[in-house]
Amino acid sequence: MSYKYIKRMFSLILSIVIITVTSTAFEPSFAASFSDIDNHWAKSYIETSSTYNAVSGYPDGTFKPNNNIKRVEFIAIIVNSLGLDIRDSLQGQYWGEPFIDAALTNGLIVSNEYGDMTESTFNQNISREEMASIVVNAYTKSGGIVDALALNEASTRLKDFNTVSPQYYENSIASVALDFISGYPDETFAPKQSATRAQASVLSYKLLVKLGIITNPNLAENIVLSKNSLTQGDLLKITIYHASSASAISLNQDLYPAFRWYESGGLIQGYIPTNYNTKPGKYTLRFTNSETGNASTKDIEILPRNFKVQNLRVDPNIESSTRNDEAYAQYRKYFNPSRLVSSTVKYYTESFLLPTKGRLTTEFGERRSVNGSLTTYRHAGIDIAAPLNTDIVASNTGKVTLSMFLTLTGNSIVIDHGEGLFSVYFHLEQLLVNEGDVVNRGQKIGTVGSTGFSTGPHLHFTMSYYDFNIEPGFILYGESITKENYTKLMN
Numbered sequence: 001m002s003y004k005y006i007k008r009m010f011s012l013i014l015s016i017v018i019i020t021v022t023s024t025a026f027e028p029s030f031a032a033s034f035s036d037i038d039n040h041w042a043k044s045y046i047e048t049s050s051t052y053n054a055v056s057g058y059p060d061g062t063f064k065p066n067n068n069i070k071r072v073e074f075i076a077i078i079v080n081s082l083g084l085d086i087r088d089s090l091q092g093q094y095w096g097e098p099f100i101d102a103a104l105t106n107g108l109i110v111s112n113e114y115g116d117m118t119e120s121t122f123n124q125n126i127s128r129e130e131m132a133s134i135v136v137n138a139y140t141k142s143g144g145i146v147d148a149l150a151l152n153e154a155s156t157r158l159k160d161f162n163t164v165s166p167q168y169y170e171n172s173i174a175s176v177a178l179d180f181i182s183g184y185p186d187e188t189f190a191p192k193q194s195a196t197r198a199q200a201s202v203l204s205y206k207l208l209v210k211l212g213i214i215t216n217p218n219l220a221e222n223i224v225l226s227k228n229s230l231t232q233g234d235l236l237k238i239t240i241y242h243a244s245s246a247s248a249i250s251l252n253q254d255l256y257p258a259f260r261w262y263e264s265g266g267l268i269q270g271y272i273p274t275n276y277n278t279k280p281g282k283y284t285l286r287f288t289n290s291e292t293g294n295a296s297t298k299d300i301e302i303l304p305r306n307f308k309v310q311n312l313r314v315d316p317n318i319e320s321s322t323r324n325d326e327a328y329a330q331y332r333k334y335f336n337p338s339r340l341v342s343s344t345v346k347y348y349t350e351s352f353l354l355p356t357k358g359r360l361t362t363e364f365g366e367r368r369s370v371n372g373s374l375t376t377y378r379h380a381g382i383d384i385a386a387p388l389n390t391d392i393v394a395s396n397t398g399k400v401t402l403s404m405f406l407t408l409t410g411n412s413i414v415i416d417h418g419e420g421l422f423s424v425y426f427h428l429e430q431l432l433v434n435e436g437d438v439v440n441r442g443q444k445i446g447t448v449g450s451t452g453f454s455t456g457p458h459l460h461f462t463m464s465y466y467d468f469n470i471e472p473g474f475i476l477y478g479e480s481i482t483k484e485n486y487t488k489l490m491n
Contacts, residue, residue: 034063039228039298042198044219044242045205052213054081054204055197065198071114072096072122074131074200075103078138081204082106082211094119108137113167128199129168129191132175135203139178142211150177158183164191180206185349218242221294223287229301232278233364233471233480236300240268244291252286255302258466262344262419271420273465276365276378280304305480307365307378314370314455322453327407338402338414339422339467346418348396350441352476355395355425356448356459358386360486364462364471380469381424381462382481388429388457390448394439395423395461395476403435409460410451415439421475426460427451 034050034057037043042065049055055077057063076099079086084106086098100122103109114121140146154177155161164172172191175181180203183189208214219242226237243249246261246268253259256272263269285298362383368375394415401422402414411428429449433439450457463472473481477489 034061036062037065039224040065040198041222041224041239041241042201043224044222046198046201048214048219049077049081049201049204049208052081052208054208055201063197065196065201067197068125068194069197069200070123071126071130072100073197074126074134074195075099075108075122077200077204078108078134078207079103081207081213082138082142096122103134107141108134125194127191128181128189128193128195129164129172131195131200131203132181132191133168133171135180135207136171136174136178138207139180139210140174144178144210146174146177153177158187158189160188160190164189178210221289221292223296223298225285225298225300228299229303230274231303231471231474231480232280232305233275234474235274235465235470236272238270238272238285240287243268243289248289248291250288250290252288253283255283256468260420264345264419269419271465273468273470274302275380275469275471276305276307278302305365307367308363309367309369309374310362310379311369312371312455314453316371318453318455319370322407324407331406331408334404335402335406335409335412335414336467339416339424339464341401342416342420342422342466343399343418347398347438348417348441350396352395352423352463352472353393353442354384354476354490355423355445355461356384356386356390356392357490358384358390358448358458360481360483361385361458363482364473364480380464381426381460382472383458383460385456385458386448388448388450390457391444392425392428392446392448392459394441394443394445395463396441398423398439400433400435400437400439400445403431403433403437405431406452408452410454411446411449412452413445415445420465422464422466423472424460424462424464427454427458429457 034046037046046055046063046065076096079099079102084102086102088098104111151173155173157176161173168191172189176183181189209217221243222241224239224241230236240249246263249261249268251259251270253272255274255278259270259272261268261270280302282299282301285300287297288295360382362379364379364382366379368379396417398415398417400413401416402412404412406412409426411431413425413428413431413433415423417423425446427449428446428451430447433445439445448457448459461472463470463475471480473479481489
C-alpha cells in the first residue's frame with residue numbers, strides 16, 4: 001500500500017464528518033466493582049473505562065470479560081466513549097436503536113454495513129476487523145491523524161492481513177498503527193475472530209487516552225494468576241500488568257525459594273513450580289511494590305494427588321551397571337548443570353507437543369519397587385513405550401543444553417525453551433542434535449531406545465522449571481497425564 005494511497009484514504013475519511021469531543025463531558029466517577037475480574041488481565045482497563053461510563057456490567061454485579069461482545073454492545077461503548085448525543089429510546093423500541101442512529105449519523109458505521117441492518121444483525125457477535133473499523137472511525141472523525149509511515153510499517157507487521165475483508169482492510173491496518181490492536185503472539189490479527197468484552201474495554205480505554213479524555217494514563221497495577229488452585233506437579237504463572245519494572249516488585253511466598261521475575265513485551269512474569277513433594281494446602285502470596293508502596297495478597301491452594309506405585313523387575317546386571325556411584329556422579333556432573341541457566345526470553349510461541357507416540361507405562365510422581373525393594377525417589381516424568389527407533393521430536397522450539405550418553409539415563413537430551421522452562425528426553429537410541437543447536441517445534445531430535453537404566457524401548461519425558469521437575473501433562477494439556485486419560489488426550 002503506497003504512501004499516497006494511505007494519505008488520500010484518510011483525507012477522504014476526515015472530510016466526511018468531524019465529531020466534537022469535549023473532556024468536560026467525561027467527569028470520572030468511582031469504578032464499578034465487578035465480582036468476576038479480580039484475576040483478569042484486563043481488570044485495570046475495565047475499571048478505568050467504567051469510571052468514564054464507557055463500559056458497564058450486568059445487574060448481578062459481573063462483567064463477564066471473556067464473553068463475546070455483540071455489534072450493538074460495542075457500538076454503544078464507543079458512542080459512550082465519545083460522549084455523543086443519543087435520542088431517548090421510545091417505549092417498546094429496541095434498546096440499541098438510539099446508539100445505532102448516533103453511530104450512523106457520526107460516521108462510525110455506514111448504512112447497510114452489516115447487510116439488512118436489523119435488530120438480529122446487530123445482536124450478532126462483532127468480529128475483530130469490525131471492531132477495528134469502528135474504533136479507527138471514532139478516532140479519525142474526532143480529529144485524530146494516522147501517520148502514513150506508521151501505516152506502511154503496520155501493514156507488514158502481522159502476517160494475516162490478507163484475510164481481512166476488503167471493506168475493513170485499511171482500518172484494520174490503521175488499528176495496528178495506532179496501537180488499538182497489537183495482534184497475537186503468533187503475529188496474527190485474526191480478523192474474523194469474535195471479539196470479547198475485555199478486548200472492547202481495552203479499545204475504549206485507548207480511545208479515551210488518544211482523545212485526551214484520560215489525561216493520566218497510568219493504569220492501576222494488576223496481578224493475575226494463571227489459576228487459583230493447582231494439583232501437585234502443576235506450574236503457577238504470575239503476570240503483573242502496568243508495573244514499571246520487575247525490580248520494584250517483591251514476592252513473599254513459601255512455595256519456591258528461587259523465585260524470579262522476567263520482563264517481556266511490557267509484562268512482568270514469574271513462575272512457581274510444584275511437584276510430588278509440595279505440601280498440599282492453602283498458601284498466601286504477598287506482593288509489594290517498592291516504588292508505589294502498593295501491597296496486595298493472592299491466595300492459592302495446592303490440591304493433593306494420589307501417586308501410584310510401580311513394580312519393576314530388572315536384570316540385576318543392568319541395575320548394577322547403571323545405578324552405581326560412578327553413574328550417579330556422572331549424572332550430577334553433566335545433567336544437573338544443563339538446567340541451571342535459561343534464556344530470559346522465550347524461544348517458543350506455540351503450544352508444546354508430546355515428543356513421541358506409544359503406550360503410557362509410567363506416570364509422573366510414581367514410587368517404584370525395583371526387584372522387590374521400594375526406592376526412595378519418585379519418577380520425575382512420564383514413560384512412553386514405543387518400538388525401537390520410533391521418531392522423537394522436540395516438544396517445542398528451544399536450545400539444546402545437553403546431548404550425550406549418560407550411564408544412568410542413556411542417550412539424553414535437554415532443551416531450554418526460555419524463562420526457566422526445560423524439556424528432558426532419556427534412553428534414546430540415536431542422538432540427532434548437538435549441544436548448542438536451536439531446534440524447532442516438531443523437529444526430529446532422536447529415536448526411541450533402551451539405553452541406560454531401562455527395561456525396554458521407551459522414552460522418559462519430563463518438563464522442569466530449571467532443575468525443579470514438574471508434571472509434563474499440565475504444560476502440554478492443562479491436566480496430568482494418567483493411564484486413564486492417556487488415550488483421550490492422544491485423540
